[in-house]
Amino acid sequence: MDHEALTHEMRGLREQVTGITDTAVAAADGLLIAADTADSIDPEGLAALAAAGLGLARRTAQATARGALRQTVTYGSHGCAAFYAVGDTALMVVLGDEGLDVDRLHRATQPALDRIGSILMNKTAEGV
Amino acid sequence: MSGYELLARSLDSCGREGLTGELRVSGSPGGTFHFRGGLVVAVESPGAPGAEALLLRSGRVTGEQWAALVRESGGTRWPVAGLIAHGYAGAAQLRVVCVMALQDAAFAILAGRVDGCEPGAARFEPPAPVPVGEPPARLLEDAARKLAALAALPHPVHPDRERPLPVRYFADGEHGELGELRRELLAHADGRRSARDLAFRTGRGVYTVTVEVGRMLAEGLLECAPPPAPVPVRMPPEGIRHRTPPPPAPPPPEPPEPADLPRRRPGGFFRLRNGTPR
Structure with a gap:
């Protein structure tokens, strides 16, 4: 796997969307792969929470016939935490402060998720 | 334009x-x-x-x-x-x-x-x-005036550009001389946050914080962080597995049976060996 390309995607997203404070990528079972997070965040715990959160959201979507899960977003008074599935094998966490435009985040994240999925599966993604 | x-x-x-x-x-x-x-x-x-x-x-x-x-x-x-x-x-x-x-x-x-x-x-x-x-x-006009004031600082800064961190650890005893805003900026500047990020973190205006960051950089209280180190990447020992195991391979197709097998007719063998039964 191209470690530099993964770092590039994670940092690139943070530079592209104002308000992103931290990002992390983990395997679908919650094992941390990479974290670009502040010291105040426990990235291992965050990865495990994201895996559990996505699992719960996926089952909720199934049980309520809401179709394929897109993402989960937890909104707090000081910002939000978004969890995205990366294909069938991994997940990505994006934390943002109160200024983060969540719609803009979702738009910017979709192409990045495809590229991160390709990087993780050792495929050569175009433009990376 | x-x-x-x-x-x-x-x-x-x-x-x-x-x-x-x-x-x-x-x-x-x-x-x-x-x-x-x-x-x-x-x-x-x-x-x-x-x-x-x-x-x-x-x-x-x-x-x-x-x-x-x-x-x-x-x-x-x-x-x-x-x-x-x-x-x-x-x-x-x-x-x-x-x-x-x-x-x-x-x-x-x-x-x-x-x-x-x-x-x-x-x-x-x-x-x-x-x-x-x-x-x-x-x-x-007000926004343009502020932008010009920032550019004229001894250490010009931009809300989204510099990611400062303290030049050294400041003990609690030293904090008294600094003022509340500077204390907060020293506490939250970690080399990852820009002036804009620090404004959100401390609940202050982004212009106020950007000016103060510029002054603290000029006075040697803050310094610009070096380029960030690469993000450490660690692959799970058993590799990345699919969340749902791939479905089992379909069973091999059974050889097709001929639709119409020739049916044996009673007495057919005798007909062959002994001719037409009487």
Whole structure:
């Protein structure tokens, strides 16, 4: 796997969307792969929470016939935490402060998720 | 046309037409100017803390109290009556907070990259509107003046560019001489946060924080962080597995049976060996 390309995607997203404070990528079972997070965040715990959160959201979507899960977003008074599935094998966490435009985040994240999925599966993604 | 010219022309046009609606500015950080009768009553941008963030981060109102106020007010974005009634802030204080947030967001939009401006009808109620709107030209002048003041600092800084960190550890005893804002900036500057990020973290205006960061860089209290180290990447020992195991391979197809097997007729063998039965 191209470690530099993964770092590039994670940092690139943070530079592209104002308000992103931290990002992390983990395997679908919650094992941390990479974290670009502040010291105040426990990235291992965050990865495990994201895996559990996505699992719960996926089952909720199934049980309520809401179709394929897109993402989960937890909104707090000081910002939000978004969890995205990366294909069938991994997940990505994006934390943002109160200024983060969540719609803009979702738009910017979709192409990045495809590229991160390709990087993780050792495929050569175009433009990376 | 530069971003400044584009923004100035669009704001001027909205003001002259007496727009009641929004001017959406795309770019980084971009944002939205909310107009009422050609005057700007609110500005929001991902580049500057809004009035809600300023109140919540300052600790004047807790997140739970804010949620209760929003419920009480029937879901409004700016529960001003409740804030005053519960004694969290006075009416005059709230007006000041709204004006500060408005001017700060206009500064953040102008300080960033302006790609395009699109006027339109209001989609949402303006967040934390000021009672008396500001003429757009005056707002733009104020933002341009602030930008020029930043550029003239001994250590010019940009809200989104520098990611400072303290030059050394400051003991509690030293903090007394620094003042509250500087203490907070030293506590939260970690080499990852820009002046804009520090403004959100401390609940202060982005212009105020950017100026202070510039001064602290010039005075040697802060320094610009070196380029960030690569993110350590660790693959799970057994590799990345699929969340759901791939479905088992389909069983090999059974050899097709001929549809019509020749049926043996009773006595057929005798016919063959002995001729026609009698």
